[in-house]
Amino acid sequence: MDQRPNIVLHVDDVFKSFGGLHALSDIDLQVEEGKTHAIIGPNGAGKSTLLNVIIGRIPPSRGAVVFDGTILTGKKPHEINQLGVVRVFQTPEIFPDLSVLQNVMTPAFAKRDGAFRVALARPLERETGIRDEALHMLEDVGLVDRREVHAGALSRGDKRRLELAMCLIQKPRLLLLDEPTAGMSRHDTNTTIELLKKIKSRGMTKVIIEHDMHVVFSLADKISVLAGGRIIAEGLPSEVRGDPRVQEAYLGGEHA
Amino acid sequence: MDILVLPRKDLIVFICFAVVVLAMPIWLTPFGAAYPGLMQKFVIFALFAVGYNILFGLTGYLSFGHAAFLGVGSYTAVWSFKLLTMDVLPALVLAVVLSGIFSLAIGYVSLRRSGIYFSILTLAFAQMCYNLAYSVLTPITNGETSLQLSRLDARVVDAAFGVVRGERLPSPSLFGVELGGHAGFYLCAVVLLVAFFVAQKVFNSPFGMMLKAIKSNQTRMSYTGFNTRPYALAAFVISGMYAGLAGGLLAVTDPLAGAERMQWTASGEVVLMTILGGVGTLIGPVIGAWLIKYLENIFSAFNDAMLHRTFSFLPDGLQDGVVAVASKFVGEGWHLTLGLVFMLVVIFLPGGIMEGARRIRMAFGQRSGSAPQTKPDPVPAE
Amino acid sequence: MDAILAQLLNGLDKGGAYALIALGLTLVFGTLGVVNFAHGALFMLGAFCAVTIRLLLSMETVTIDPEKLSPWGTPLEVRTPLAQQWFGDWGSVMLDYSVPLAILLAVPIMLILGIVMERGLIKHFYKRPHAEQILVTFGLAIVLQEIVKAFFGPNPIPQPVPTDFRGAADVGAWFGLQAGAVTYPVWRLVYLLFSVGILAAVFAFLRFTTFGMVVRAGMADRETVGILGINIDRRFTIMFGLAAVVAGVAGVMYTPLLPPNYHLGMDFLVLSFVVVVVGGMGSLPGAVAAGFLLGIVQSFASMTEIKSLLPGIDQIIIYLIAVIILLVRPRGLLGRSGVMET
Numbered sequence: 008m009d010q011r012p013n014i015v016l017h018v019d020d021v022f023k024s025f026g027g028l029h030a031l032s033d034i035d036l037q038v039e040e041g042k043t044h045a046i047i048g049p050n051g052a053g054k055s056t057l058l059n060v061i062i063g064r065i066p067p068s069r070g071a072v073v074f075d076g077t078i079l080t081g082k083k084p085h086e087i088n089q090l091g092v093v094r095v096f097q098t099p100e101i102f103p104d105l106s107v108l109q110n111v112m113t114p115a116f117a118k119r120d121g122a123f124r125v126a127l128a129r130p131l132e133r134e135t136g137i138r139d140e141a142l143h144m145l146e147d148v149g150l151v152d153r154r155e156v157h158a159g160a161l162s163r164g165d166k167r168r169l170e171l172a173m174c175l176i177q178k179p180r181l182l183l184l185d186e187p188t189a190g191m192s193r194h195d196t197n198t199t200i201e202l203l204k205k206i207k208s209r210g211m212t213k214v215i216i217e218h219d220m221h222v223v224f225s226l227a228d229k230i231s232v233l234a235g236g237r238i239i240a241e242g243l244p245s246e247v248r249g250d251p252r253v254q255e256a257y258l259g260g261e262h263a
Numbered sequence: 264m265d266i267l268v269l270p271r272k273d274l275i276v277f278i279c280f281a282v283v284v285l286a287m288p289i290w291l292t293p294f295g296a297a298y299p300g301l302m303q304k305f306v307i308f309a310l311f312a313v314g315y316n317i318l319f320g321l322t323g324y325l326s327f328g329h330a331a332f333l334g335v336g337s338y339t340a341v342w343s344f345k346l347l348t349m350d351v352l353p354a355l356v357l358a359v360v361l362s363g364i365f366s367l368a369i370g371y372v373s374l375r376r377s378g379i380y381f382s383i384l385t386l387a388f389a390q391m392c393y394n395l396a397y398s399v400l401t402p403i404t405n406g407e408t409s410l411q412l413s414r415l416d417a418r419v420v421d422a423a424f425g426v427v428r429g430e431r432l433p434s435p436s437l438f439g440v441e442l443g444g445h446a447g448f449y450l451c452a453v454v455l456l457v458a459f460f461v462a463q464k465v466f467n468s469p470f471g472m473m474l475k476a477i478k479s480n481q482t483r484m485s486y487t488g489f490n491t492r493p494y495a496l497a498a499f500v501i502s503g504m505y506a507g508l509a510g511g512l513l514a515v516t517d518p519l520a521g522a523e524r525m526q527w528t529a530s531g532e533v534v535l536m537t538i539l540g541g542v543g544t545l546i547g548p549v550i551g552a553w554l555i556k557y558l559e560n561i562f563s564a565f566n567d568a569m570l571h572r573t574f575s576f577l578p579d580g581l582q583d584g585v586v587a588v589a590s591k592f593v594g595e596g597w598h599l600t601l602g603l604v605f606m607l608v609v610i611f612l613p614g615g616i617m618e619g620a621r622r623i624r625m626a627f628g629q630r631s632g633s634a635p636q637t638k639p640d641p642v643p644a645e
Numbered sequence: 646m647d648a649i650l651a652q653l654l655n656g657l658d659k660g661g662a663y664a665l666i667a668l669g670l671t672l673v674f675g676t677l678g679v680v681n682f683a684h685g686a687l688f689m690l691g692a693f694c695a696v697t698i699r700l701l702l703s704m705e706t707v708t709i710d711p712e713k714l715s716p717w718g719t720p721l722e723v724r725t726p727l728a729q730q731w732f733g734d735w736g737s738v739m740l741d742y743s744v745p746l747a748i749l750l751a752v753p754i755m756l757i758l759g760i761v762m763e764r765g766l767i768k769h770f771y772k773r774p775h776a777e778q779i780l781v782t783f784g785l786a787i788v789l790q791e792i793v794k795a796f797f798g799p800n801p802i803p804q805p806v807p808t809d810f811r812g813a814a815d816v817g818a819w820f821g822l823q824a825g826a827v828t829y830p831v832w833r834l835v836y837l838l839f840s841v842g843i844l845a846a847v848f849a850f851l852r853f854t855t856f857g858m859v860v861r862a863g864m865a866d867r868e869t870v871g872i873l874g875i876n877i878d879r880r881f882t883i884m885f886g887l888a889a890v891v892a893g894v895a896g897v898m899y900t901p902l903l904p905p906n907y908h909l910g911m912d913f914l915v916l917s918f919v920v921v922v923v924g925g926m927g928s929l930p931g932a933v934a935a936g937f938l939l940g941i942v943q944s945f946a947s948m949t950e951i952k953s954l955l956p957g958i959d960q961i962i963i964y965l966i967a968v969i970i971l972l973v974r975p976r977g978l979l980g981r982s983g984v985m986e987t
Contacts, residue, residue: 088488100486102479105472113476116469117488125497129265130467173487325776372968379680379775380971383922387964390915394964399957527915531783538780591795599795602787609781610769 013040015212016061016181021070023056023236030056031236034070038181043213045223048233049257054216055097057233058185061214062094063087074181085122091180097189099166101173103159107150110158111141111172118177141176148172148202164195171202184215188222200225220257224248232256266464273463276545280459284452288445296557299444303516304556306451307509312536312548313455313462314505318498319534320543321471323478325382327530328369328389332362332503334396334525336510338403341410341520348420349433351442351450355511362507363500370499374492377481389527396522409521435515447516454512458505459545465501466545474498506533535605541617550616555601562600565593647817647826652944654816658833658902660940661840665895666913667920667932668847669888675864675927676881679767680775682782685914686789687889691755691896692905693793695747696802702740706730742807744901751893759889763882786910794907801904806832832901839898843891844933850887851929860884864927919967925980935978939963 018036022029031053038044048054059065061072063079072079079087088094102110115137120126132138145151148168153161158169167187174182187203188196196219203226207213217223223230223244230247232240234256240247247253269277283290284306291297296305315329336358343354373384396404404410412432421433435442442450465471477484477491484491514520523529532555540551570586570593577585592600612619670684705724715721729736739746766785770778810831817827851857863870863877870877896905903909920939924931945951947959970977 083490084485085488085490088486094486096483096486100480100483102476102483104479105476109472109476112469113472113484114487116473120469122488122490123493124470126469127266127464128468130268130270130464131469131472132270132467133265133268134469177488323776325779372972376971376975379779379926380922380975382779383918384968384971386915387919387967391961391964394960395957398960528911531787534780534783591792595799596791596795598787599791602784602791606781606784606788609777609784610766613773613777 014038015040015075016214017073018057018061019071019073021057021060021067021072023053023060023065023067029236031060031067033237035238036231038212038214039229040212041210042228043207043215043226045215045217045227045230046233047217047220047223047230050218052233052256053236054218054233055185056236058183058214058216062092062183088117088177089122091177093174093177093179093182095170095174095182095184095187097185099163099170101158101161101166101169103157105158106155107145107158107161107169108138108141108154110169111144111176112137114173114177115140144172144176147175147205162195164191164198167191167195167199168202171206175206179211182211182213184213184217186217186219187215188217188219196222269460269463270467273467277456277460277463280546280549281456284455285449287452288448294557296560299448300516301556301560302448303451303512305553306448306455307512307516308533308536308552308556309549310451310455310458310512311506311509311533312540312552313459313545314502314509315533316502316537316542316544316548317462317465317474317505318502319537320548321465321474321478322495322498324374324377324495324499325534326373326385326499326502327382327527327534328373328385328387328392329502329506329533330527330529331369331389331392331525332366332506333510333513333529334392334520334522335362335365336507337514337520337524338396338410338510339507340511340514341412341518342403344412344418344435344514344518345416346419348418348424349426349436350420351435351437351515353420354435354515355454355508358507358511358514359504362510363504366500366503366506367496370496370503374495374499386527386530389525389530393522393525393527396525404520404522406522409519412518435518442515451512451516454508458508459549462545470494470497535601537615538613539605539608539615541615544615544617547615547617554616558600559597562593562597563595566590647822648948650817650820650822651827651829652948653941654827654829654833654837656941656944657937658836658840658940659943660937661837662895662899662913662936663917663920663940664933664936665840665843666892666917667924667936668844668929669892670917671921671924671927671929671932672888673885674921675929676860676884677763677767677771679770680778680782681767682779682914683762683786683789684782684888684892685910685912685917686786687755687759687892687910688896688899688913689790689793689905689907689910690758691751691893692900692909693797693896694751694754694893695744695804695897695900696797696905698747698750699740699743699804702727702736702743702746741805744804744807744897747897748894751897752890755889755893756886759886760882762889763885767885768882786914790907790910797907799907801906803904804900806901810835836898836902840895843894847887847891848929856880856883916963919963921977923967923970923977925977928977928979931977931979939966942966 014037016036016038018034021031021034023031034057036044036046046054046057056065060067061079063072063082063084066080074087074090074092077090079090079092082090102113105113112131112134116126119137142151142154145154148171150165150168150172153165158166161169171187184203188199191199200222203215207226215223215226227244230240230242230244231238232247232250232253239252239256240250242250287302287305288297291302296302311329311333315326318324318326318329339358339361340351340354343357347353369385369388373381373388376384397406414429414432418426418433435447437450440446465474473484473489473494476489477494481491510520510524513524536551536555537548538551539554540549541547570589571582574582574585574589590596608615614621666684666688669687670681673679673681673684704727706727708723708725710721710723727736729740732739762785766781767778770781812831813828814831814834815825815827816829816834817823817825820827851861859870859875859877860880863875863881896909899905916939917936920935921932923939924933924935943959943963946962952959
């Protein structure tokens with residue numbers, strides 16, 4: 008039997024330059040199945056660019072991103088989602104005009120019916136399967152009491168929880184989180200970390216981009232440190248924490 | 264049979280709506296509007312607005328070209344009367360099919376852009392249709408004189424069934440029953456009810472929820488795994504078919520089709536109806552259409568003599584002044600009133616009449632102390 | 646060669662009008678971020694300034710001259726235009742030159758109208774969705790054109806070309822062609838020069854004055870300019886007034902070429918939107934280039950040779966170009982990317 012860990016996401020030798028500026032060079036990442044892989048680094052290290060390259064939004068100048076044998080580069084967002092790669096945004100992207108429950112039902116339909124289907128015959132009310140599933144999900148994130156509220160009226164922390172519920176109901180094979188606690192109050196940050204810890208036990212693969220070390224060390228199985236567009240260190244949280252280069256990258260810039 | 268099922272609340276709405284529509288000849292009498300010609304217009308433009316709202320109300324795409332599909336429907340129906348038969352069924356079916364094809368083509372191209380660019384693309388296509396209908400397509404559209412029936416038309420199906428050419432122009436019929444006056448109205452009313460039911464199904468279906476989600480946040484929609492363009496295109500084609508059906512019915516009630524039906528101001532009119540009534544609601548566009556058509560009928564019929572009678576209680580000098588001012592707003596000037604009302608609605612009540620009704624209901628609800636139970640916010644909103 | 650030159654010239658004056666309207670439209674969009682469907686109505690209002698001036702100047706007093714008798718033996722009625730009474734011989738000159746004179750009336754009126762419009766209505770729509778901006782200005786356009794209809798009636802009102810500018814210029818001869826090969830109405834030439842002059846003035850104003858520089862900076866990055874403590878809003882309001890003036894004078898001078906009626910504005914609006922989109926939303930040079938380009942293209946498309954090849958092409962060519970440009974180059978010829986995509 009092959010004992011090697013199963014690599015789900017492979018960022019293969021990616022370069023990206025804007026004009027003459029090297030935003031990313033020599034990026035090589037391997038994300039193992041079922042693990043939480045964090046990418047950290049100071050502001051301007053190229054984290055967001057890397058995420059956008061992974062999700063196919065920015066084409067790399069060189070190299071490729073491979074998810075489970077499929078090249079993601081050049082695919083449309085909905086195609087990438089249908090492959091099982093789901094993204095959580097820095098500022099929660101939800102449907103502000105729909106109810107909280109409908110917000111969670113919508114992605115469940117995408118999972119069941121695919122990228123496009125004109126489902127007219129059966130009224131929404133009779134979609135009990137999806138409805139129950141969505142209610143379950145809302146219970147998990149603690150929003151079930153607010154299921155009939157317009158999502159736009161939620162607090163930022165609740166919007167984040169809602170967005171997580173929307174992503175999790177699709178049972179993604181790979182979840183990408185872009186600074187999930189950016190701009191949040193301490194209280195909201197803590198509840199979000201709790202929630203992320205809770206879903207950690209479900210064993211789905213996660214890539215988390217984060218600026219805040221505190222968030223990362225409590226969640227990640229493996230950490231890659233990005234600075235100046237390069238990966239300067241990689242390893243277990245304990246290894247990375249003591250690495251002098253990391254210290255320098257952070258202390259040289261700003262301390263989180 | 265899911266396909267015929269509506270949630271209880273919507274079923275009640277549908278039944279009430281059906282009663283209101285079918286009883287039009289009764290309740291419109293006190294308003295002096297219970298004659299068939301006007302009632303047919305009420306019903307047909309309500310149908311047009313309900314369909315338009317499926318696109319604009321649900322997906323938020325503001326089209327300025329839907330009158331083109333109305334025109335296509337009218338031309339198709341008249342040609343069906345001329346070439347095939349005076350029966351309305353093929354005419355309506357063909358009108359819907361052809362306008363569907365047109366809207367598929369135009370929508371496919373226009374939906375490659377969003378926002379203002381989408382509006383301008385639809386506008387450009389509608390103007391092309393209109394200009395062509397007036398110029399090179401005159402063999403099909405008969406240009407400025409409008410497409411009309413003639414005694415000498417082929418009507419091959421009718422001829423095959425041995426219908427004898429009469430001395431006068433034939434009129435549209437359904438299974439041999441002529442559709443003049445009230446019969447024409449009831450045909451339109453039934454079509455409207457079916458179309459309204461379909462719109463209710465759209466609003467209640469997962470498909471309808473997807474359309475609302477596209478309006479709400481298109482980025483999230485595509486990252487959620489939906490290909491948003493075919494959804495918007497489906498909404499575009501459905502609303503185009505509604506417009507074609509409305510155009511076909513216009514031809515049924517009066518077998519004549521002119522290019523001015525396709526002008527962009529006509530597209531503007533359906534936007535006005537939808538906004539005035541309440542965009543994104545089911546009943547709103549219907550009310551908007553009725554109100555505009557009713558006011559148009561009343562206001563444009565007003566003349567100075569009638570104004571003098573209306574204001575006869577005022578002293579003479581003042582009366583002349585008031586009449587002089589008021590006369591600018593009625594008769595020929597009815598569009599001025601329409602424009603003003605429309606501006607006021609957009610400025611102060613973007614949700615239209617339905618929003619106004621909701622606010623009034625809430626105000627009354629609070630006064631009587633039975634405000635709707637809203638749960639207090641446990642987390643302070645930012 | 647002759648035919649091409651003739652078509653080029655034919656396209657240029659119309660192109661000038663398109664460019665002037667589109668310039669204001671794109672200026673308003675670039676500064677205020679507002680899609681103004683009432684901009685065509687401003688062009689129309691300018692045209693009716695010319696109509697008004699002419700009506701005022703040609704008001705007459707009727708006096709009866711008891712000394713003279715008409716051929717029918719009744720006392721002769723003498724009609725004297727007020728202008729003549731007040732200004733003597735100058736009066737008839739003024740009447741002859743009513744169209745250029747109307748500019749004097751149009752500039753202050755359009756400026757005030759523009760500023761009132763911006764302060765009273767448009768200002769409140771900056772933060773609202775583009776769809777609502779379109780809708781409210783569309784409503785305003787209807788109101789404005791209906792008011793004009795109420796006062797001036799539905800029919801076009803022809804305006805005369807000043808006597809000195811009537812007739813045709815032998816443009817062909819200037820280019821060394823045979824005399825009379827290419828002739829061109831003098832007033833259209835005037836209109837072309839006029840529009841070029843106005844365009845140059847606007848560009849010079851934006852480029853060489855401090856005011857213009859602030860406005861251009863504001864178009865590029867509104868926030869930064871605001872942080873610098875410059876009251877950009879007031880300047881933008883004045884820009885709106887300026888755009889209204891440009892549209893207005895364009896309308897005034899166009900009246901001898903096309904008798905104005907109340908829906909003139911709507912007709913030009915659709916076309917000038919197409920011009921703006923083709924040029925690129927918010928791009929001033931783009932609007933000018935596209936204005937002239939589309940004017941010329943339209944004039945070539947109406948040549949009989951081309952029409953016999955592609956029937957109906959003259960009716961749709963502009964829209965067709967707009968569709969193609971929007972699809973292959975959504976930001977237009979000279980526009981920035983990503984403007985107004987949502």
